[in-house]
Amino acid sequence: MIIRENKIYTKNLVPGSNVYGERLIKIDGIEYREWDPYRSKLAAAILKGLKNFKFKNNSSVLYLGASTGTTISHISDICYEAEIYAVEISKRSMLQLVELAKVRKNIIPILADANHPMDYQDIGKIDILYQDIAQPNQIEIFDKNVNMFKPTYAYLCLKTQSIDVSVSPSKILERELLKIPYRPIEIIDLNPYDKHHYFLVFHFYQ
Ligand SMILES: C[S@@+](CC[C@H](N)C(=O)[O-])C[C@H]1O[C@@H](n2cnc3c(N)ncnc32)[C@H](O)[C@@H]1O
Structure with a gap:
């Protein structure tokens, strides 16, 4: 991932193709995808100064509320040596996510309700949990x-x-x-990229 003139780019895992209409650029012969902070809260958090960005090439990720894969596609660029388990409840979004997973082999789509983690417990150990679900009980799901x-x-x-x-x-x-019995290590207000959204980071010391 690189940041230039307040814009973020991730190295394109699938050169020549974009996912949601984002711009592709070449830097030193390598193709990058521009990461839109108005479409992705993770990009917004980075531009708002996120200190604890822990996604690495080999970080396995459980992503709750995957939707059609806008943010996940950039995580798939970054965590290119690991698996990203993408949980989504909407069948319509899942159809698009499945198409995305055909070209981005590190995305594993899971049609499930994140209220019931037992339904996808087989994924095993993960390094990072990411949740973007707009529900009244989002903290309980988390x-x-x-x-x-x-x-x-x-x-x-x-x-x-x-x-x-x-x-x-x-x-x-x-x-x-x-x-919840644990405290965030970082809290970011995503305004102006996203109104009424906080981005919280937790570290569980393992
Ligand atoms: C704000 S969108 C996520 C956008 C996505 N994170 C991105 O940045 O590309 C929230 C998603 O959560 C999904 N969702 C809502 N309730 C859910 C649940 N209980 N389990 C799994 N997904 C859920 C919605 O269908 C919707 O696609």
Whole structure:
């Protein structure tokens, strides 16, 4: 991954093809894909100064709320020697994800409800858990998956509006954090890239 003039690029694992209309550029003869911070919260967090970016070439990732694979495609560029398990509940999104996985062999699509990690427990040990699910019980889903898979690092995109629109985002964050027994090592407000979203990083010391 490289950052140039406030734009992020990942080295394209499948040269010549893009995933969501992103720009392809060549630097020193190598093709890179531009990573859109308005389409990907991980890119937004990086541009907002994320200190704990722990995705490496051999990091295995469990990604909850994969959708059609916008962010996952960049993680697949970065973690090119490991597997990325992509859990998604929507059959329609899954169809596109399956197509993506045909060309990006390190993406393993899983049609499942992240409320039930037992349904995909066979994936075994993972290094990183990443969750981007806009549901009222997103912190409960996160906690269940942390306990089941015991990642070293976990990233949570917390959409406060999905939890309560009548309370301020910072109050919701405070209230939600009381529901889990561990504390984030980093909290990033994704504004202006994404409104009402916090990006939280956890380290579980393994
Ligand atoms: C905001 S989108 C994710 C966007 C994606 N992370 C990206 O950056 O490319 C949230 C996704 O979570 C999925 N979702 C919602 N509830 C879910 C659940 N219980 N289990 C798995 N996926 C879920 C939705 O279908 C939707 O595709």
